[in-house]
Amino acid sequence: MAEGSKVDLIRLADGESSLWVQVLGRHMPGILPEHDFLDAEIVVTSGFAQGRLDVCLAPDDLDNWAQVLGTLTAGRDAAWMDDECSPAIRFELSGQNDVAVVVVEDMVGSRTSVRFRVRLPDGWAHDHSERLRQVRSAWPQQVVETSPGAYEWRR
Numbered sequence: 001m002a003e004g005s006k007v008d009l010i011r012l013a014d015g016e017s018s019l020w021v022q023v024l025g026r027h028m029p030g031i032l033p034e035h036d037f038l039d040a041e042i043v044v045t046s047g048f049a050q051g052r053l054d055v056c057l058a059p060d061d062l063d064n065w066a067q068v069l070g071t072l073t074a075g076r077d078a079a080w081m082d083d084e085c086s087p088a089i090r091f092e093l094s095g096q097n098d099v100a101v102v103v104v105e106d107m108v109g110s111r112t113s114v115r116f117r118v119r120l121p122d123g124w125a126h127d128h129s130e131r132l133r134q135v136r137s138a139w140p141q142q143v144v145e146t147s148p149g150a151y152e153w154r155r
Helices: 060-073 124-136
Strands: 007-013 018-027 038-045 050-057 078-079 089-094 101-107 112-119 142-149 148-153
Touching: 038 101, 050 060, 050 101, 060 078, 060 089, 060 124, 078 124
Parallel strands: none
Antiparallel strands: 007 018, 018 038, 038 050, 078 089, 089 101, 101 112, 142 148
């Protein structure tokens, strides 16, 4: 993937509503330990609201997204980035025709939230696992914490 490319980590859209989380690139390339942090944006559109939030994804956020995908695939509700430091995205499975209620809350910055329904297309979980793989391939982890607060380049 070429430098400067963008990758959609989440892309759910049904013609009426959409949620995109697009990874834009490294937050602080070449700077330890922030080199592995990724700049991203959350974009929400629905018939009623539109919004965009800038976020910084830590490597743990990608691991947590993989767990959230597993939870959703198992048919259970899940939340991502629900740490009170960044915008949170909650997925509530309605059980109705592959429809999810998505809630994006930015209680730290703008203190707003939006709640909307989006239809989950066939194969959405596999598609999003592949999107996660693409993000990790484009921006592999290159920093390792050797002891608390000490970092070096992965060999």
